[in-house]
Amino acid sequence: MVEDANLTVDPVDEAFDVLFATLLDPAVLIDPARDRFVAANPAALRFLGYDEAELREMSPADIHPHELSRIDAFFRDILREGRKTADDLSCRLRDGRTVPALIRADVVRRAAGPRVLIVIRDQRDHQLARLGGAVRQLAHDLKNALSTAQLVCDRLAAHEDDKVRLAAESMTRSLERATRLCAETAQASRTGPASAPERERFLLADVLEELEVTVLDPGSTARRLVDASGDAVILDADFDQTYRILLNLARNAFDAGARELRIWGRHDSTGATIWVRDDGPGLPDGMRARLQTEKHGVAGVMGTGLGLSIAAELCRGHGGALELEETGPEGTCFRVTLPAPA
Missing domain, CATH: 3.30.450.20 (PAS domain)
Incomplete structure (x- = not known):
């Protein structure tokens, strides 16, 4: 010019x-x-x-x-x-x-x-480098804090009360998962996106058992999580990432006012599909319109909530997708697809 x-x-x-x-x-x-x-x-x-x-x-x-x-x-x-x-x-x-x-x-x-x-x-690369350093420091400090909590769980695991031991086992699994997330976050801040899912074969019921311990208050009847699959559903996926997908959807639903969450699935040679339906008030009109457009699917809309974005990203990592199947005054249903490995 x-x-x-x-x-x-x-x-x-x-x-x-x-x-x-x-x-x-x-x-x-x-x-x-x-x-x-x-x-x-x-x-x-x-x-x-x-x-x-x-x-x-x-x-x-x-x-x-x-x-x-x-x-x-x-x-x-x-x-x-x-x-x-x-x-x-x-x-x-x-x-x-x-x-x-x-x-x-x-x-x-x-x-x-x-x-x-x-x-x-x-200056974007410079800012990302500074952010990466801050994330690594935060991940390191969190890992140290989680290690202290792990020591308490180890002591509770020897408790004479069966319920206390079961709760300690669940807490230990959550702490191990959080520690791995800290390590993955620190690594991602250096090298970019996390590696591919570590696939294994497991039952959807196993994930729901751990999810129930996490999202439901002990002794409370205000919330219910129902395994509506009927038959056993076998998944070939990353257990922890599948748990995180369902955890984000469950927390979103209960935070929005849902009282019951029904989860079911099916599997065949092509992979597995999981449905998550709640009885909440439905998604707000603005969010619903954005999610249902072809240009802005769940995977591409960051403004619809961090939980949905995380769940969608984990689905994409498996080669699948998180899709809004329906929403309205009687509740919302999401469909999770986890294709079988090629």
């Missing part, structure tokens, strides 16, 4: 234009008198997503819509000092995403007048 193409370019401007166009980082030129972009290199056009004509009609405030006072102060400092660096600004791209950025600015002299050269450095 060449600035003011109708003007005669002097040799200095011409040399600058060559360097400007070949910068690897996104770079733009701004006319401070008109508060408009007047040039952008190819990297900037790709990064911001605008074409040349669109960008010429825009001002810096258009890509920093929530930081107007800070942008004004930033440009005042540039014109007074000749250069400025800021690492706490962001750029709004054409597709609506807001990207954290490191901004370096210098005043340059052009034949058409002084211009502000802005070089943009995408």
Whole structure:
């Protein structure tokens, strides 16, 4: 994108234009008198997503819509000092995403007048690295705390009361699962998404037995979890991940006001299907509309709740899916598919 193409370019401007166009980082030129972009290199056009004509009609405030006072102060400092660096600004791209950025600015002299050269450095990788470090530290601290709780469970496992021993066994399994999650989280923060599910063959009833201990209050009749399968349902999947899928669906249902949760399944040579039906009030209209559109299935909607997102992600890891089968005033039903391994 060449600035003011109708003007005669002097040799200095011409040399600058060559360097400007070949910068690897996104770079733009701004006319401070008109508060408009007047040039952008190819990297900037790709990064911001605008074409040349669109960008010429825009001002810096258009890509920093929530930081107007800070942008004004930033440009005042540039014109007074000749250069400025800021690492706490962001750029709004054409597709609506807001990207954290490191901004370096210098005043340059052009034949058409002084211009502000802005070089943009995408900070997303840097922020992810910092987040990864924080996650690893948190996972480490949680693992230490869980180890202490595990010692208490080991003592309770020798208790003379059968109910106490059974509760200790359930707590031990939950703590082991939480410890593994901490380790997986720390590993994912270094290397990316978790590895493929560790498949084994087990009964759906075994998962529901552990789920019942987790989501139902001992001695309370306010909530019920019913295994409605009839026949034994054999699953070839990751036991812990299957438990997490059903746990998230169960907690969502009970938190929404459901009193009974019915879970059943079936299996054949292609894999297993599990249905989870509650008697709650149904999903809110806005959430229901988003879930039922082809463009935004459960797996793709982060705003519908973290529990559903986690469950959907775990289903996708198995090559399956989490789908909303129906919802209304009499309850909601989700379908979980876990295909057999190829």
